[in-house]
Amino acid sequence: MKIPQIIIIFLAGLTLTSCKKEIKIDNEEVKPGIGEIYFQKGIKEKDPKQMLSNFKEGMANVDSRKDSISLYLLDGIIYVQKRQNNYKAALDYTDSLIKTAELQKNTYFVALGYYRKAAVFQALNNSEEAFKNYYTSRDLFLQIGDSSRAGQRSVEMANAQSRMADYHGSQENATSALKLLLKAKDSSYINSAYNAIAISYRERGFYEDAIKEYRNALRYSISTKDSLSFLNNIALAYRDNGNYPSALSTFKGVLDKMEVADEDSKARFIDNYAYTKWMQDSSSPVLDELTQALELRLKSKDLDGLTASYEHFSNYYEKEKPALALDYALKWLETAKKNSSQHSELNALKRIIRISPGESSKIYTNRFITLNDSLQNAQLKAKNTFAKIKFDEEQKQQEINNLEAETIKQHLETEELKNQILIASLLGLLLVVSSGFAFYYLRQKHEKEKIKESYQTESRISKKIHDELANDIYNIMSELQKIAPNNMIDKLEQIYKRTRNISKENSSIPMGENYQTHLLSTLSSTISANTKLILRGENKINWSNIKPEKKIILYRVLQEIMINMNKHSNASLVAIVFSEEKNFLKIHYSDNGIGVTDVKLKSGNGVQNMENRILSIKGSLNFETSKEKGLSIVIQIPI
Structure with a gap:
């Protein structure tokens, strides 16, 4: 087998950060040498330690400034380090890959390096840094005309934003991804783009729209396993919308074919089906199914699944056995902490505070307040970060946009000249129609002017109090400091503080983005x-x-x-x-x-x-x- 073919096969197998098809090098030529020998030995190894040893040995015997095989060896090292959860080492090697690729002027591998870096940050649950690196990777793939991989990175950006609860931004990037993926005819990621859009709709309560997009994802499904996952999501959207019959019918179809699913998916389908039956009718005998799903999740140590099971059991026992419901809520909380899922932890704390007896809930209240504030700040920071990245990129294109805008302006001016006669003929009619709205408009304008005048008066008074009255009182205090009794100085100070507070309460208000x-x-x-x-x-x-x-x-x-x-x-x-x-x-x-x-x-x-x-x-x-x-x-x- 030729060297490039082996490399293609190996890189296509590095799918640890994605369930989709990965790297495929079509035009890379690697000259025979000792680096390729160690690379071949590495990709044939099944033991990760031996694989890593060969890749490192290969790097020790090549000139990374010139030899293109160093890029493949570095990528292989990143793969093994991430596979072994050595995330710090993986990040260090992604930096080396990016620098080496830049030195060799290989834009493809620079883009790949940023993508690997993003995947490591995602494994560390750092969606903000993951988004930044996915964005850079997408931009580089667009530069070399690789619409398929640019679309894939856009999907991953959308998923990162979804995890940070920026659903509007997620939908925007997923829609952009669809344009790129449809252009490249990359059906393997199109379903993921539709899925991201559906999640955005569902999280914002637009369940019918979510179902429509999940069905679009289903149309582009490339495996039975993916199809079952999308059907499960459709059923959940039906359930969220209160349509239990449709939800149960869809879940039933999933259960009939779930022999192809893995253990975690089976547990998810069983649990969702049972819990939906219980939501429709709380007397339904679903305890055995809920327990079966919980046991499967305990066996596979599926932390995401366990938080769902513990939440469902807490709801199930809340009325009949409140003590047991509280016990499951506490397990839910502990599992969310282990899984570093702050959103799930916050929901568990809400449940515990609500069902805890007497004063015992207070010990969880402070944690809830702190965590809630922290999440809100993180979400705001993330949205600002995403907006800044987008703004910076738009600034780079400003010169081109200005030229395009000038062209459009000239065209509009030409059209405006053509339309002047038509506008003149319609002017009389517009005046007649607008007269009917004149009284209403003037009244509204008067109300707005009154509000603005009041605001300006408040601001003006505030400034006078601050600049004149407060300063005068302060000067008098300074002059009397040495001769007046302390109680008189204290009274003057209280008056000074009151004037400052009045000034602050009536100060100007920013009306823009701040x-x-x-x-x-x-x-x-x-x-x-x-x-x-x-x-x-x-x-x-x-x-x-x-x-x-x-x-x-x-x-x-x-x-x-x-x-x-x-x-x-x-x-x-x-x-x-x-x-x-x-x-x-x-x-x-x-x-x-x-x-x-x-x-x-x-x-x-x-x-x-x-x-x-x-x-x-x-x-x-x-x-x-x-x-x-x-x-x-x-x-x-x-x-």
């Missing part, structure tokens, strides 16, 4: 050291779609709520949940403070001011409170 960050910072800064703040859903809101005047009102109202909470509630826990429902932005505030009576609530000027602000943008503000039982506020504004 609005969310500034809003969250303001909410957090009003929290005392003894109070925990939980924020959820803020990253799912498209803030850019909300008009400036509504952003101002929302900011001021939330600021007033938090200030009142800090002054009066004595709350130890505050939660603010953001969500979009149809055409409304909904904010649900709640705390565990001392509450307030309805009489006192209605008599407060602060509440009246908040209501007036919200009503000015056609929103609503509802309070639910009673003494000693905390306060709940629901805000809705149209978007």
Whole structure:
């Protein structure tokens, strides 16, 4: 067998980081020599240690600056190191592969090196670094015209974003992958692209769309095993949508053919089928099936599967045997920790806190709050990272884009000249139609101007308080420092602090992309050291779609709520949940403070001011409170 053919076979077998077809070198020529001898010996070995020894011996006997066989040897070393879970060594060798390929000006292997590096980071559950390296690898494959591998990297980018809960970004990259893969006619990865899109839809609650995309993935399935996996996902989407008959029917079809599946897949299909039956009818006798799935997962040490089984058992026993349900929830938590799955750990903590008796749940509350904050920060960081990478790449193409834009502009100007006569003839009609909307528009404009004027007045007063009044008080304090009694200086200092706080509460608000960050910072800064703040859903809101005047009102109202909470509630826990429902932005505030009576609530000027602000943008503000039982506020504004 010729050397290039052996290399092709070996590289095609390096599929540890993917279940798809891997490397295939068509035009690489390797000159005979001692490096090839050790490479051939290495790929024929079954023992990973002997394989690694041969690859390293080959590297010791070649000039890596010139000899192309060094690239294959380095790739082989990376394969073995990753296979043996020596991730640090694998990362070091990926760097060597990239540098050597750059030195030899071999773009293919540079792209391959970044891909190997991404796969190692993915094995380490570092999706952010994995995404960065997949992105670089894709860009390099595009440079050499390899649409197939560029599409494959796009799918892996989408999967990395999905693991970081950036489902919008995941869908975008999976759609880009489809264009490349269809162009290259690479059906082996097309199903993965559709699967990523389906996951994005399902995680956001668009179950019918998810089912449609799973069926597209099924059409491009290349094995019975893959087909069963996609059918399983379709059944889960049916279940999530409450369509239990369709879910069970689909699961039944999977179970009838699962003899070709591996043990982990069999356990997954059995567990999902049994749990769906129980969800449809809690009296269904499914305990034996749930237990069978759990035993298979314990035997194979499938941590992902075990977290699912423990969750299902906790639900199964919650009403009849709460103590046993709690025991399974604790097992769920421990397994999630072993699996480094923070999302699963967070869900397990929620279950434990909910079903734990008495005060025992408190020991898990702090961990839940810390982990929830950590995950939200990680998701925000990841989204910003993905956006920055995309922005940097777009900047590189700016010059070309500008030229294209200029061409388009010239074309539009030519078309505009042609359309002037038509526009003139329609102008009269447009004026007649627009007159019907004039009153409404002017009224809306007046309301917006009132809000903006109020905001500008607040900002102007804030600046005057800060620049003039506060500074004057500070100067007086400095002059009286040596002659006035301490109690007088303390009183002046309190007045100074109050002026600074008033200035801060009415300071200017950024309306652009920093609005969310500034809003969250303001909410957090009003929290005392003894109070925990939980924020959820803020990253799912498209803030850019909300008009400036509504952003101002929302900011001021939330600021007033938090200030009142800090002054009066004595709350130890505050939660603010953001969500979009149809055409409304909904904010649900709640705390565990001392509450307030309805009489006192209605008599407060602060509440009246908040209501007036919200009503000015056609929103609503509802309070639910009673003494000693905390306060709940629901805000809705149209978007």
